[in-house]
């Protein structure tokens with residue numbers, strides 16, 4: 121007997137976005153009371169003026185819940201209509217259960233498919249690519265894709281080369297069927313030989329020991345400004361969009377100088393809006409792209425229906441990106 125195959129939607133789209141940010145603002149002056157550095161050095165080398173860290177009672181899960189509630193409300197759907205939950209996070213303390221099932225429980229979802237993915241700063245675009253494929257294959261109808269991180273709990277405060285980079289936040293989108301193309305092909309891949317370049321695998325020798333981030337910053341910088349700049353170009357080309365047709369560029373918010381270098385490589389016109397969320401958020405890994413999308417839409421710098429290029433890259437090393445229509 122032939123197996124019955126579901127009929128999917130012809131296209132998928134991002135229906136809505138929601139965000140939540142750690143409520144404690146830590147500016148560079150405060151950061152420099154903790155590490156041997158200066159606000160000027162941090163600003164010039166990264167473009168970070170301040171970052172958000174969690175306050176008492178906030179966790180990667182509570183941020184994910186807040187961002188998801190906003191995204192679902194803005195989608196006009198009920199929580200029961202979300203049939204799949206995908207979270208990208210490197211900040212979850214449990215190997216199991218996943219943060220996705222904890223989130224589904226908090227949101228009161230009856231029985232969604234729910235799982236976490238570990239693709240660090242590329243995780244949001246990995247999730248968007250999977251959700252797009254699931255909706256078009258007929259295996260899901262409405263997918264909640266979340267990036268949520270509390271990286272302030274994983275920094276090594278004695279390491280002045282990384283401690284100032286990272287922040288806390290969550291971004292969520294709802295992806296469902298659409299009547300025209302609104303998510304382009306996902307360009308994704310990895311450089312498995314460079315797995316040691318960024319790791320959260322070192323353990324503090326203290327009573328409540330936790331792993332912390334170890335990163336070879338210069339190696340990541342080189343990779344992002346060469347190999348990943350080229351992949352970004354491919355994502356645009358595969359979607360059949362010329363630089364002139366692009367409205368918004370939203371790279372992972374790792375370093376303003378990486379963004380500038382990518383812009384030179386892509387030769388984007390001057391009127392393309394470029395995400396600079398890193399100024400106020402630092403690097404929030406899987407959350408950085410949806411947080412930047414939400415900030416651009418809320419501030420009016422970008423509008424619904426515009427064409428945006430997103431690209432994430434980070435620990436693994438892994439990368440993923442696609443062209444999307446903004447919700």
Ligand SMILES: CC(C)(COP(=O)(O)OP(=O)(O)OC[C@H]1O[C@@H](n2cnc3c(N)ncnc32)[C@H](O)[C@@H]1OP(=O)(O)O)[C@@H](O)C(=O)NCCC(=O)NCCS
Pocket residue numbers: 155156157158161162165166241280281282284335336337338340341374375403433434435
């Ligand atoms: C981390 C990063 C900001 C460092 O900037 P950089 O320009 O590469 O700086 P370097 O590591 O080459 O260090 C340059 C000098 O500044 C010093 N330095 C490092 N951290 C410093 C700090 N916080 N304050 C002052 N000086 C610092 C170094 O000791 C070095 O001094 P030296 O030349 O005397 O040896 C940069 O490499 C980066 O952003 N990399 C990518 C990180 C990233 O994207 N990670 C996440 C991917 S998801």
